Amino acid sequence: MRQIFFDTETTGLRAEAGDRIIEVGCVEMVNRQLTGNNLHLYINPERASDEEAVRIHGLTDEFLADKPVFASVAEELLEFLRGAELVIHNAGFDVGFMNAELRRLGQPPITDIVGGVRDTLLMARDMFPGKANSLDALCKRLEVDNSSRTLHGALLDAELLAEVYIRLTRGQDSLVMDEGGGNAGSGNADFQLEAIDFSRFQLPVLAASAAELEAHQSLLADLDKASGGKRIWQEA
The missing domain is CATH 3.30.420.10 (Ribonuclease H-like superfamily/Ribonuclease H)
Incomplete structure (x- = not known):
């Protein structure tokens, strides 16, 4: 272009x-x-x-x-x-x-x-x-x-x-738009993106270490103290 x-x-x-x-x-x-x-x-x-x-x-x-x-x-x-x-x-x-x-x-x-x-x-x-x-x-x-x-x-x-x-x-994939509002340049009116089967992917699960869990509990204790014992997200 x-x-x-x-x-x-x-x-x-x-x-x-x-x-x-x-x-x-x-x-x-x-x-x-x-x-x-x-x-x-x-x-x-x-x-x-x-x-x-x-x-x-x-x-x-x-x-x-x-x-x-x-x-x-x-x-x-x-x-x-x-x-x-x-x-x-x-x-x-x-x-x-x-x-x-x-x-x-x-x-x-x-x-x-x-x-x-x-x-x-x-x-x-x-x-x-x-x-x-x-x-x-x-x-x-x-x-x-x-x-x-x-x-x-x-x-x-x-x-x-x-x-x-x-x-x-910037961020616009195509600077040319066809009359129907789609991106020009695909070369095919029936052009479609291939569907991706996400079930094929194995996502890793990262568990917190003992030290990280201890630090998390310490932070929650500090928040509890600062809020006067009103940590409503733990009431359930």
Whole structure:
């Protein structure tokens, strides 16, 4: 299973009002193992960033002025994402911005290109209802070191999200579920686990030694004294 942990930084919060993507971070994971095959792009948005956005990500208009425009990196980005499951924190935001950029190029929406989209914000809200579920909050709750995150950055945030996701899903036998709610990948709709006959096993019985029995009686005597003779479990 190929997954891409995906994050963007933007000139502002409203794709529908003309805000643009300025940074993309992609971290690849295959079968729950990070591959190191990542993609990181800075993009010239061809417009100024909001002051509040710059305070969050630190990417100034001057820094972005000589970076490629989205149209020139779109093919590389889409080829990297093609067929993979995107894992995004607050997916509606990043997907909305990607679709706005793709519309400008006459391209189909990102969901037509990737294998699916998984929103870790929705996952976290199900697991931790009523609690803060920002990426920073999840890092703290799940003990992911985010001490280097002084500013938002797409690649760093994607790397942190990968660590958060592993902790959110640990103990889960399969990350892919079929439509009937069973684990995909069994290869057989009639797949069943073999029943185990526990009568075949001889379990050892360990008897207490004389010293252990004496220590146990001594402990009971101490408890009896401490409770004023009210050890009700011996009344039967």
